[in-house]
Amino acid sequence: MEIKSQIIAIRKNADYTQQKLADELLVSRQTISNWENGRSYPDLESLIIISEKFNLTLDELIKGDIKMVNKLDSFIKFGRKAKLIIVCVAMIFISIFTYSMI
Structure with a gap:
């Protein structure tokens, strides 16, 4: 099941309006609408707050939505690459600083 369908089902089962869910997640009602319509x-x-609030695992919440899984996967990979780049740049600056002190 896609994440948008999951959010609609979760919200309706809890008897929440879009506004009530938005208030709980500290987002706008329009944001909830965009999620439910698949625009974002x-x-x-x-996702973590939703899973904790409604006693779901993240797997249960997102596993059926391939686009969402791929988006999170690319986000995680980007984070790893960014950390590696930051460490490399820091090492270069440390090397240059150390060399200039000599």
């Missing part, structure tokens, strides 16, 4: 996806923090 929830960020990881919102």
